[in-house]
Amino acid sequence: MTAGPLEDAVATARRGDYPTALRLFRQLADQGNSYAQHSLGAMYAKGVGVPQDYAEAMKWLRLAADKGLAVAQNDMGIMYRQGWGVARDGAEAVNWFRRAADQDFMPAQNNLGDIYAMGSGVPRDYSEAVKWFRLAAEQDSPYAQNILGITYEHGFFVPQSDADAVAWYRRAANKVYDSSPLTLMHGPQYNLAAMYASGRGVSKDNVQAYMWFTLAAKLGDIKSPDAPGVVLFGAPKETALEQRARVAALMTSAEITEGERLAREWSPHPVVFIRPQAK
Template sequence: MAVVFRNRFISFAVTLWTLASVLPVSAGQFEDAEAAVNIGDYLTALRLLGALADQDNTYAERLLGSMYIKGQGVPQDYGLGMRWMRIAADKGLADAQNQMGILYQRGLGAERNEAEAVKWFRLAADQGMVLAQNNLADAYALGLGAPQDFGEALKWYHLAADQSSSYAENVIGIAYERGLHVAQDDAEAFRWYRRAANKIYERPDDTWIHSPQYNIGAMYASGRGTAQDYLQALMWFTLAAAFGDTKPPDPLGIKLVDTSKYTALEQRDRLMALMTSAQIAEAERLAHDWRPHPIVTIERREK
């Protein structure tokens, strides 16, 4: 039955996959398929993945789902993409489970179902997947498919932060700055923002909150959690703008965590009006010379 089901929804690409060798799949064929996708050689990718999927390769099933979802080498079809993704997810593949959550949350390939999304996010998060931990935390923070519970959200954000997630570190910084389920503490907020800001931000297009570069810039500008320093503030706002923090924040963020309504470009321009040309030039030099350098906090362990 499973073979009939699979063959029914790969009919579009079956003519490509018949080009696949009837010999057993080599250990490196999946890596070859991934490489083919990365360079846009979808004909080769489909040929390799078809052979792998016929041998029940979970990773190939997940990648086929992704190709249908993105329309890579096949007509974009969220329904078929979800079917392939579901096969891999039911086998316990965390990445596929997280993708199932995203599809249900956005109503792609199936009717939107936020509670079902939370179920899939949790399955992947329980396996330690950072993206799923953040997605599950967001669901609790925003009340999407689960009761709004910032305490439960922080638990998952901390698990993601333990794996160096800049997004999770940024949200934890916001929690301390705003006093969300923790004691309000500007110095602790600054520490978390600094951890996140010294990395490439992993969610630059998510506008419900500002980037950590923006947030640490705001703290330097106001002198909260650290000494006031317009030069450092301008450097960080310049970096925030360069990384894409240029859109007005989502109204949800403004309502939930009092996210600033100003964009990084607006904050940058406001600061520049208060500074000398020499200070501005120095801040721009610092921003130009900046390189990601995660700060590692070394803590004493009890013997």
Template structure:
């Protein structure tokens, strides 16, 4: 019951947060129609923009073909429209083209070309999603030689722009001394930033979610004061977000990712706690809402 209510709420908040400020304009109207599922209206509005060689419209139509939204699902057509936008320097389209090259959808699979397009969107376009896609490629050596330092560089760039996934990776790096000097306090800071957001890479299982990772810090008293109540709160949220499977062996070998799942850690911790502590942790989990973490730092003059 808790998971269903929590996930429904979290997804609703995420959807609202993804909607930009209301303002009149063909692009905004087309996006609003897509978001509302009114694909007939969306295609009509996009048609006018396509006549103007608008890269936003080319990207939007490409995504509609890839996903089969209002048009027959067609990876080749999707790639065609996305490539038009990508060639105009539209970063979102460049990233999507990279994904299609990586997956071999609508085009012959070419991992080197995927990296090329990710880099264009990450570097010139400054797109965090492309930055973490590029970092992932360097992390595992997919389309480019494995380069852990280069991977961490791009994770940090994306983290500085607010990607929860990249912030979580930075936390892992500092906790385990991966390409940086080991620092539990810095790890906790990065986990805290990531854990208070909706995780943007829930399907990535080489490391645990930031909710799991900050829970482990609270449970052990590393980087912060030991607090079983907060630990149980965060393990419960990690389980609600779907962190319920053991991590991939790659993560275990690379950064010693814990093998225990969030439900296992949650249940083990509950056995050490009083009923009052458990009730308090459950209350905190129920009341949690995603929010930005603002760190106030003094400035010397």
């Protein structure tokens, strides 16, 4: 099958030939292709192949967003939330996130959940935050699934349920995603390990706890959450390695070996992403 002009432009960008990709995207963007307009806007927003230029990024993102492209609408929300290329405007950020989220665009659902949880641009509304996180979690977002696990573990605006917490933690923990921005909470591998270590919602199992704490550390959960996370979300201060050491002190050498083997042989489930269609 012969690739079309848009596919050629995407493939060129993936190869790192940004000058050619920029030219191809611009040709398509000038013809009104919303996906190319978004790609061009993203290149200017990130400074990929061109000097970073938020004003130029906003120009192209807005064209794609006005056509209804969800990923562009979500990026418009980010631009307004951060004040990049426009005056920071929380209400306008919510407007754009909601337009994308109403199209079932999972990252926008997560962004709305964050905004309602933190009260940024809208009155803080935990029930509304849980609503959007649940929609994202049902689309297999590990970030949202981890937050739902925390919500059920602590009974934050849902009936407290250790079993439901473990179920959501497990769904999230069996995937890999970038946890580096998560300064307010631990990742799902850590949280699942803690449930095994304490026997909450699942039979107490030090081998499983050791395995998941090992994976948490391997996947970057190696620092204590920020103080607000400890207060707001009940996040433990201990790192994954500190927690693993506590569990290891209760285990035999054979059990530790088994936990290490399980961690070594673990393989993640794929994270599902929704690719928006060009219009």
